[in-house]
Amino acid sequence: MKETRIVKYIKSLIRNHKYLTVEDIMLLLERYYGLPVRVPSVYYKYKGIIKECRKEVYKERRRKG
Numbered sequence: 001m002k003e004t005r006i007v008k009y010i011k012s013l014i015r016n017h018k019y020l021t022v023e024d025i026m027l028l029l030e031r032y033y034g035l036p037v038r039v040p041s042v043y044y045k046y047k048g049i050i051k052e053c054r055k056e057v058y059k060e061r062r063r064k065g
Contacts, residue, residue, distance in 0.1 A: 001056070006049075007049065009029075009032075009033075010025060010029075010049065010050055010053045011053050011056065011057055013025055015057055022047055022050050026043065026046065026047075
């Protein structure tokens with residue numbers, strides 16, 4: 001996955017908070033990046049991106065731990 005600014009932001013949220021649901025992250029993206037998450041295509045695109053970010057962060061944790 002390409003390390004864009006939004007992807008880095010999502011990964012930092014996942015790393016630094018105990019647990020955020022997809023909806024919590026979506027609301028933060030809407031607030032700070034102005035993403036129209038009410039549009040289904042945008043919602044599902046970013047839902048997939050969040051899922052991938054979560055996998056990568058958890059993989060990093062397993063390697064460190």
